[in-house]
Structure formats: structure tokens, C-alpha cells
């Protein structure tokens with residue numbers, strides 16, 4: 001599909017018409033922050049936002065999710081037998097996802113969807129989703145996406161990229177799934193060359209506006225043991241509270257824990273987000289904890305993102321430069337400084 005153009009007012013009506021077939025998630029303002037929420041008819045979709053505080057990863061990988069059920073009631077034949085919890089995977093459209101967050105889903109996909117192991121819930125949800133992204137005309141001061149193989153108009157992971165051109169959106173279909181969504185509805189017209197030129201100008205301006213840059217060029221060649229043993233980790237970790245904010249907000253963090261909860265004789269097996277920043281995360285049943293010290297946990301977070309992932313998957317670093325951890329860390333620990341330290345070590 002060639003680039004199209006759609007009036008913003010028509011776009012709102014288009015989304016409402018999609019509700020007959022799809023579940024629609026859009027960024028909605030709630031208590032001062034945007035987060036992805038189901039589209040409700042009375043709401044206008046406001047795509048004039050910087051980014052959501054929580055990343056959209058929770059739409060595929062919920063913060064807490066029942067995965068199996070069982071009964072301890074031995075009067076029946078199925079006592080102690082795990083049954084997979086019933087789940088729906090309705091066709092879903094996510095509107096307004098930022099390019100960094102779409103790329104992040106691709107980075108996480110190598111963990112949840114690879115030849116050795118497939119997480120069936122992640123895979124089914126991603127398959128059932130169409131991602132309509134919106135380029136960032138005004139990146140914020142903590143964004144550094146252009147340093148990590150991404151950018152404010154990056155198309156990787158998206159089905160459609162919208163470019164905000166004041167009263168209109170340029171609609172660029174990236175995948176067949178994305179093109180079909182607009183073609184079936186017939187709501188967009190072909191974009192003329194002056195519109196495409198304007199979209200290119202907006203993109204160029206936004207890329208230039210990103211003032212934060214981090215070096216990554218030497219990370220791949222670094223010896224992992226040299227980085228692991230570097231003397232700067234104590235300084236990096238000293239202020240950390242191990243609150244886990246950075247990992248919960250990060251679109252590329254995927255750690256989880258599995259807990260059983262039993263109420264009388266009925267049991268649920270639940271998967272919950274966890275964090276490498278929490279002391280209990282690596283506590284063994286024996287009582288031994290290989291990361292009992294704060295500095296070990298902080299080092300793990302950065303080494304995993306900027307070295308282990310890079311070496312294991314050859315897919316770049318596990319950071320898309322969204323800047324959430326920089327903005328929300330209560331003690332101002334800044335991953336951009338850690339990029340510098342590790343790259344220059």
C-alpha cells in the first residue's frame with residue numbers, strides 16, 4: 001500500500017468502527033499519566049502525548065496472570081492435575097504505540113518466541129495484534145533511541161506508522177496486516193508528494209532534536225569478564241534503592257516469578273513480573289543467594305541489557321532508548337552514563 005492520508009476527525013470515526021471487530025487499546029490519561037487502556041466510545045483518542053509511563057508490554061505479558069489451575073479435592077478424579085487456564089486471544093489493535101516500544105516487543109520476542117522455547121500466551125497475543133504506531137514529532141530530553149538502532153520514526157515491529165501532520169495523519173502501512181486494516185475500511189486517500197515531503201521534514205527535524213547520545217561501538221568486542229570485574233559498579237550501585245521501578249517500566253525487561261496460591265482446596269498457578277533488582281529474585285531454596293549484594297543486582301541489570309543480550313542474540317543491546325528508567329528512577333541513576341562507562345572501560 002502506498003502512503004495514505006487521513007483527516008484526524010475521520011481517524012477517530014475509523015477507530016470506533018473497528019470496535020465491531022477488534023479490541024482497541026489507546027493511550028488514555030489517568031491520574032496525570034498516559035497508559036494503554038481499552039477504547040471507550042465516548043472518548044476521543046488523544047495521540048498528543050510524550051509516551052505512556054508503563055510500556056505496552058503488559059498487553060502481551062500481563063503483570064500478573066493465572067496460567068494453570070488445579071484442585072486438591074481428592075474426591076474427584078482430577079485432584080492435583082494442572083489444567084491450563086482458559087484464555088481468549090481476540091483480534092486486537094493497539095493505537096499510538098511509539099516506535100521505541102514497538103521495537104522493544106521485537107527484542108523481547110527473541111526470548112519468548114525462539115526455536116528452543118515458545119511462550120504460547122505471548123506468541124498468540126502478538127499474532128492477534130495489529131500495531132498502529134505514531135512517530136515522535138517532539139522527542140523528550142531523555143530519549144536516546146537513535147543511538148541504539150531505533151529512532152523516532154523507526155518502523156521495526158509496527159504494522160502501520162502514523163505521522164502527525166497537524167490536521168491529518170500520514171498513514172504508512174509496514175505489513176500486509178496493517179495495509180488490510182486501512183484498505184478494507186477505505187478511509188484514507190493516496191498521499192500526494194508534497195505530503196510525503198512534509199512527513200520527511202518532520203522526521204528529519206525530530207531526529208535532529210534528539211540531543212542524548214550513548215556510545216555502543218565497543219560493547220560487542222569487550223571481554224565479558226573485564227566488564228563484570230570493572231571497578232565502577234560500586235559507584236553506579238551506591239544510590240540504588242532496589243525499588244525495581246526501572247525494570248517494571250522498561251519495555252524490554254521480561255523477568256517473572258511463578259507462585260501457587262491456594263484457597264481452601266482450589267489452587268491457581270500465577271505468573272507475576274519480577275525484577276533482578278529485588279534481593280529475593282535469585283534466592284535459592286537452599287538459602288544461598290548468588291546475588292545477595294546490591295552491587296551484584298545492579299551490575300546484572302546493566303550487564304544483561306548491554307552485554308549478555310548483545311552477545312547471546314547478536315540483535316543489538318536490550319535497550320531501545322525510551323528513557324523511562326532515566327525519568328523515573330527516584331535517585332537519578334542514568335543508564336546513559338552506564339553506557340559510557342561500559343563502552344569506555
Ligand code: SF4
Pocket residue numbers: 239240241242243244245246247277328329330331332333
Ligand atoms: S529505579 Fe533506580 S533506585 Fe530503583 S531499582 Fe532502578 S536503578 Fe535502583
Ligand code: SF4
Pocket residue numbers: 246249250251252253305318319320321322323324325326335
Ligand atoms: S532507556 Fe531504560 S527503560 Fe528504556 S529501554 Fe532502555 S533500559 Fe529500558
